[in-house]
Amino acid sequence: MPGKHKGKLKVFLGYAAGVGKTYQMLVEAQRLKAAGHDIVVGYFEPHGRAETIAQTTDLEFVPRAKFEHRGTAFEDMDTAAVIARRPEYTIVDEFAHTNVPGAERTKRWQDVVAILDAGIHVLTSVNVQHIESLNDQVWQVTGIQVRETVPDWVVQEADEVVMVDVTPRALVHRLERGVVYAPEKAKAALEIFFTEANLNALRELAMRQTAHQLEERREEALAAPKPVGVGQERxxxxxxxxxxxxxxxxxxxxxxxxxxxxxxxxxxxxxxxxxxxxxxxxxxxxxxxxxxxxxxxxxxxxxxxxxxxxxxxxxxxxxxxxxxxxxxxxxxxxxxxxxxxxxxx
Missing domain, CATH: 3.40.50.620 (HUPs)
Structure with missing residues (x-):
């Protein structure tokens, strides 16, 4: 149920990398900035996509935190710095990400909850295959076991979920043109994960997920509160x-x-x-x-x-x-x- 936190959460949901989740999230950020809202980028992963990077022009970035683990340097979102900055809104890309060793929290979604609890609104992005309860269905469809997941309740409690959609054929064309990944990586992706059959199935899952949440909210708005008792399934x-x-x-x-x-x-x-x-x-x-x-x-x-x-x-x-x-x-x-x-x- 939305409204559980002081801040509001808006999730840009897609069915695969390259559909435009981060791009649309940044377009929304620019719209909010133009309307006079105080917005910062807590974390952004560019993936070398020029059109997406262009949407970050004039946005304020909170510097990343630096960590060292077993002699290797890492960078990740500085959640404490985002909260200390106290913007009205923050952008947090890649919702299902696992934080680097040494971070205060294990998962990025936990950082997002902390930011929301501080009264800051969050815009974030995630693909449907990262929703925990869909993990087995995604493996059944694609043969790939997704390791990084987000609990269902985090998405269900979002104040708004926007599905960012393109047709599978259009997404394949983006890959072939090198818009999503570098040519070598794009070729492997097209052979393993980004087949039209996989993309069609994942797209259907994303549509069902979005439709189910819309239906739940419609029923919540129309129905009177139901007492827990006789007749309820358990x-x-x-x-x-x-x-x-x-x-x-x-x-x-x-x-x-x-x-x-x-x-x-x-x-x-x-x-x-x-x-x-x-x-x-x-x-x-x-x-x-x-x-x-x-x-x-x-x-x-x-x-x-x-x-x-x-x-x-x-x-x-x-x-x-x-x-x-x-x-x-x-x-x-x-x-x-x-x-x-x-x-x-």
Whole structure:
């Protein structure tokens, strides 16, 4: 839900590099500056794109922070300096970026939240493949596992999301002309990632994401507040050490968002260290994960916990131990067995 922070967040969403997210963000920055607003550039990645660089003319840049890690010098956004400068607006490019070692925060989106909490409005850019819950769908489509992600809630709480769009064919032509990447890099990109099939699928994901958020906001504006109680769906995820659990979490979060219902997770207390990576994903997606004392019967413990907490839908992976036993014990709930997706060759 928008309006959670003192500052306002505007996200320029695209489906691939080169669609024009940063360019449009800078056009907006120039418009705001011309209207008399105080705006600075907190971080901008030029990628050698002349047209985009031209849009930074006359904009004030906050100097980057310098870091050294293992003898190598790095530069990154100086979030503290942006906040100390106290502009009305700041530009923060590449929302999903992982900060360099030594930075105060691990991820750039965390820096953006800090800037928003300081009462500064932020314009930022991100591609749809970096949204956490879409990670598995993107891999299924492209065969590429995106490592840098942004939690869904950060985008959902944005005050405005603008989809920046060009046709896949036009984007391919931009690559071929060297507008997006240098010729050598563009050739490799066209062969691996920027195929028309991939771009069409990613574009559809971006359109669905934008449409879903618009629909959510329309419903929020029209609907009266609904009391939590009888009739509301509640989703519970059973976390196990199996790698497919990451996909289970993202799927559960996605379904819960579409149903506008609570989503929680449980795991056996004896497996706490084994499921730690999944607990991090849960935290990013704002899913409360709770350990349960399983004694000798984990299936009964999961079913009992679900029943005691009014769960209507229980999500498990196909690789969880003895899934059929859990299905039998949870006959009064809808049990969804999530199969691990295998990308077609």
């Amino acid at each position: 989703i519970l995820l059973w976390l196990t050490p199996h790698p497919s659990t990451a996909m289970l979490i993202r799927r559960g979060r996605r379904v819960a968002d579409y149903l506008a219902c609570p989503c929680a997770a449980v795991y056996a207390d004896s497996e706490a260290s084994s499921v730690e990576p999944w607990l991090n994903i849960c935290a990013n997606l704002r899913i409360q994960a709770s350990p349960i004392a399983t004694a000798s019967d984990v299936h009964k413990a999961v079913a009992d916990y679900a029943r005691a907490n009014g769960i209507s839908q229980l999500f498990v992976t196909r690789n969880a131990p003895n899934v059929s036993k859990l299905v039998t014990l949870a006959r009064d709930m809808q049990v969804t067995i999530v199969a691990e997706r295998v990308r077609p060759a």
